[in-house]
Amino acid sequence: MRDPRGIMRAIAHALGLDERRCAHCLAPFSPGGVNTDAAFPLCPSCAEALSPYGGPRCRLCALPLHETNTEGAGHTDCPDCHGTFRPWQGIACYGLYEGALRDAILRLKFDGETAQAPFLAACLLEAAACLPRPDAVVPMPLHPSRLRERGFNQVHEMTRRLCSVTGLHAEPALLSRTKVGIPQEKLSADERARNLQDSFAASARASGLALWLVDDVMTTGSTLSAACEALRKAGATAVHVLLAARTPLAASEK
Ligand SMILES: [Zn+2]
Ligand SMILES: [Zn+2]
Structure with missing residues (x-):
């Protein structure tokens, strides 16, 4: 029957x-x-187009290693990170910034399509499985003038949903952006570093906390480094970076 x-x-x-x-x-x-x-x-x-990236990646910046180096697959450093200091204690990333995942991120960020936020939060949740549970989750902030222009912070939208599903505590007020800066993609590595000097301020309330710092996309990591350093200077005991996507090509770093 x-x-x-x-x-x-x-x-x-x-x-x-x-x-x-x-x-x-x-x-x-x-x-x-x-x-x-x-x-x-x-x-x-x-479901097929948006499956997570499961290949080998750099343990310091999550760059897929097959793009740069086919040897030593597994847990190792990419050439860009080798001998470089990354100020975070760990990194987790769902997928590559290309195809349907890139499309979802752009639709949320530039078209204000908030229907993408729960989906991207689910991507963050899946990626975060390898991270230790934090005391609070901090979204990458926008400068207040950018926030007024756009009307919302797409990373905050993703973080808010991630926290509502997991019961984790979102703390957007722990980090703020103090300088508008020039969009990083238009600058050389040296100019990026100068552009980011003193561009973040962290609250003294970050002291003693283990944090996740969330962003939608990481390209060179220079913005994330500056944000992470501000949180560590304010006394955060650990900062783990959680990303929806990572640009796949080392060429984009240059
Ligand atoms: Zn579909
Ligand atoms: Zn790396």
């Missing part, structure tokens, strides 16, 4: 009652065995 619940599901499917909307492409679909998690509904093609 067939399972009555199976029969009900078949009837619901035939009537289109089990139809849901994909969290990424927003198209309706019928859950068919691929990622039917209620908190993270993706249609089969998005």
Whole structure:
């Protein structure tokens, strides 16, 4: 005899009652065995396009190592990090900044498509499984003038949702941006460092706390380094960086 619940599901499917909307492409679909998690509904093609990066990466900056070095796959440093100090205690990253993941990040950031925020928060949650539980979670801040322009901070939106699912404590007030600065992508490595000098201020309340510092994308890590250093100077005992995406090419670092 067939399972009555199976029969009900078949009837619901035939009537289109089990139809849901994909969290990424927003198209309706019928859950068919691929990622039917209620908190993270993706249609089969998005579930495939948005799977996490599972290859070897640099343990200090999360750069995929096959892009730069096919030897020593596993836990090692990339050429950019070798002999370089990174001010964070660890890093976790969901995927590469390309394809559908890049599209989701850009749609949230520039089109204000907040439907992408829960999905990107789910990506952060999956990536964060390897990090120690923090006392508080700090989103990468925007300068107040940028915040007024955009109307929202996309990283704060992702962080807020991550915290509401996990019960972790979001503390956006622990870090603020004190300088607008020139967009980092237009600058050389030296100019980036100068551009970022004194660009963050951390609250004394960060003292004694283990923190996660969340950002949507990491390119060179110079902005994250400056933010992390401000938190450490304020007395944070540890800062782990949590990212939705990492630019895949070492060329983008130069
Ligand atoms: Zn989809
Ligand atoms: Zn690296």
